[in-house]
Amino acid sequence: MEDRWSRSELDLHLDIDAARGLRAGLEQALRDAVRRGRLAPGTSLPSSRVLARDLGVARGTVTQAYDQLVAEGYLIAAPRSGIKVAVRPSAPPAEPATLARSYRPPVQGVDLRPGQPDLAMFPRREWLAATRHVMQTAPNSVFGYGDQTGRIELREALAGYVGRACGVVAAPDQIIVCAGYTHAFRLVCQALLLRGATAVAVEDPSLPDYAAIARHTGLQVDAIPVDGAGLIVDRLGSQGGVAVTPAHQFPLGVTMSPARRADLLKWAHQAKALVIEDDYDGEFRYDRQPVGALQGLAPEQVVYVGTASKTIAPGLRMAWLVAPPALMRPLAEVTKMDETYVSVVDQLVFARLIETGELDRHLRRCRAHYRRRRDRLDAAVARDLPSAHLSGIAAGLQAVLHLAGGAEPDLLAHLDRHGVAVDGLAQYYHNPDGIPPGLVIGYSTPPEHAYATALSTLIPALRSWLDQP
Ligand SMILES: Cc1ncc(COP(=O)(O)O)c(C=O)c1O
Structure with a gap:
C-alpha cells in the first residue's frame, strides 16, 4: 500500500465529533482509529497540509492534534517519512475477526x-488460458451487474455438466450460481421459511456449520442419526427439508443405500418437503462409477448443490444450486435481497473450463x-x-x-x-x-x-x- 500511494493521496476517513471542538475531535478520531486497529501500525498519515485541506480546517489544528498523539505514543514523527502510526506493544488485541465458516488457521506440523x-493441484495454466480467452472475447457489457442467478453462459455449461457427470436433470433456468454450498444452503433455508417451513433436518454427524446457518435463518434444526446405509429416514418428522450427503456422507463416508434413497424420496413426497443434496465431493469416487445424484430420481423433490471447493479450490467460492421449478419463486425472492455474488469473470472462466473439457x-x-x-x-x-x-x-x-x-x-x-x-x-x-x-x-x-x-x-x-x- 505504502509503495503505491503517495502520502498526499492517502484517503483517511475520520469520524470527527465536532461538538468536542475541531482539535479535540480530530485527536479523538485519530486515537480511536489507532486503538481499534483501523489504522495499522506503520501506516503513514497524510501530511498536515493535505489533511487540513481535506478536512477544511486550519493546518495548525492538524499539527497540534498530530503533536498531541505523538506525545501520547499513538503516532511517531519519523524524519523524512512524516507521521506514522506507532507500534504499541500495549495495544489491545484486535477484535477477533469473524472467521469464514471453513477457514481454519494453518497449524504447525x-x-x-x-x-x-x-x-x-489448482489448474493454474488452464485457468490462465481460459481467463485470456474470456478477456479477449467477452463484450464490455459482461462486466456490469449481472443476473443474480449467475451468468447464462455458466448456467448453460453447468446444465450440461451436471447432467452428463452427475445424473442431474437441470435446465439453465433452474440453476443459481452461488458462493459455495454454504451460500446455497442459506438461500434454500430462507426459501424454505418463505414456503412456511419451521424446521429443517440435518444428518448426525455432519458439519455443525450448516445447522448453525439454518438456525440463524430462523429454522429449528433436528439432527437425524446416520447408520451404515445413510440417514435413518424413519426418524424424520414433519420438517420442511432435510440436508443430506448421499454420495459420501460427511464425515462418515457411507453411501446412502438404494432402499434409503427410495425411502427418503417417499418421505419428501408425503411430507411435501425438500431434500437438499449436498454433493460436495461426488466427483471423487475411486473404485466404481460415481453414484448418480438423488436429484435425477426426483427432480421435483430435490435441491441439488455441487461445489468447486473440492474439485478446484474453496477460495473460488463457486457452487451451483439446481432447484425444482416450484422453489424458483421463493428462491428468486431471497436472491433479490442477497448481495453475495460470484465474480462474473470467474463465472465465465469456469464456464470456459467446462466447455473446453479442461474441467474433466x-x-x-x-x-x-x-x-x-x-x-x-x-x-x-x-x-x-x-x-x-x-x-x-x-x-x-x-x-x-x-x-x-x-x-x-x-x-x-x-x-x-x-x-x-x-x-x-x-x-x-x-x-x-x-x-x-x-x-x-x-x-x-x-x-x-x-x-x-x-x-x-x-x-x-x-x-x-x-x-x-
Ligand atoms: C459436507 C460438506 N459440504 C459442502 C462443502 C463445501 O462447502 P463450500 O462449497 O461452501 O466451500 C464441504 C467442504 O468442506 C463439506 O465438507
Whole structure:
C-alpha cells in the first residue's frame, strides 16, 4: 500500500465529533482509529497540509492534534517519512475477526484435517488460458451487474455438466450460481421459511456449520442419526427439508443405500418437503462409477448443490444450486435481497473450463492423485495399525479411522504432541454420547512433497498411542 500511494493521496476517513471542538475531535478520531486497529501500525498519515485541506480546517489544528498523539505514543514523527502510526506493544488485541465458516488457521506440523483439496493441484495454466480467452472475447457489457442467478453462459455449461457427470436433470433456468454450498444452503433455508417451513433436518454427524446457518435463518434444526446405509429416514418428522450427503456422507463416508434413497424420496413426497443434496465431493469416487445424484430420481423433490471447493479450490467460492421449478419463486425472492455474488469473470472462466473439457481432464488428474494418497493411507493402516479400521474410503478426500477404545480427547492431545492435526469424529456429532473414538483424516490436505512425512508422522504416533498400557 505504502509503495503505491503517495502520502498526499492517502484517503483517511475520520469520524470527527465536532461538538468536542475541531482539535479535540480530530485527536479523538485519530486515537480511536489507532486503538481499534483501523489504522495499522506503520501506516503513514497524510501530511498536515493535505489533511487540513481535506478536512477544511486550519493546518495548525492538524499539527497540534498530530503533536498531541505523538506525545501520547499513538503516532511517531519519523524524519523524512512524516507521521506514522506507532507500534504499541500495549495495544489491545484486535477484535477477533469473524472467521469464514471453513477457514481454519494453518497449524504447525502435519495437517491432516479434512476440508481442503491439495491446493497445489489448482489448474493454474488452464485457468490462465481460459481467463485470456474470456478477456479477449467477452463484450464490455459482461462486466456490469449481472443476473443474480449467475451468468447464462455458466448456467448453460453447468446444465450440461451436471447432467452428463452427475445424473442431474437441470435446465439453465433452474440453476443459481452461488458462493459455495454454504451460500446455497442459506438461500434454500430462507426459501424454505418463505414456503412456511419451521424446521429443517440435518444428518448426525455432519458439519455443525450448516445447522448453525439454518438456525440463524430462523429454522429449528433436528439432527437425524446416520447408520451404515445413510440417514435413518424413519426418524424424520414433519420438517420442511432435510440436508443430506448421499454420495459420501460427511464425515462418515457411507453411501446412502438404494432402499434409503427410495425411502427418503417417499418421505419428501408425503411430507411435501425438500431434500437438499449436498454433493460436495461426488466427483471423487475411486473404485466404481460415481453414484448418480438423488436429484435425477426426483427432480421435483430435490435441491441439488455441487461445489468447486473440492474439485478446484474453496477460495473460488463457486457452487451451483439446481432447484425444482416450484422453489424458483421463493428462491428468486431471497436472491433479490442477497448481495453475495460470484465474480462474473470467474463465472465465465469456469464456464470456459467446462466447455473446453479442461474441467474433466483436471478431475481425472485429481482423481488419480487422491486415489494414490488414499491407497497409501489404507496400506499404512492395514500394515501398521491392525487393530484400527479405516472407513469411508470409496470416495472423497477424507476417511475415518476407528479405534477400538480410549478417549478421543486424549488421543487428539497425544497426536498434537506428536505434531499431527486431525479432526476427532465426536466434534461432528450433535449428540456425541457413546460414540467410540474416531479420527477424520483429510488425506488431500498436505502438499504432495509433504505427504510421505505426514504418514510417517501420523502412523507411528497412532502406534505409540495404541501400544500404551
Ligand atoms: C459436507 C460438506 N459440504 C459442502 C462443502 C463445501 O462447502 P463450500 O462449497 O461452501 O466451500 C464441504 C467442504 O468442506 C463439506 O465438507
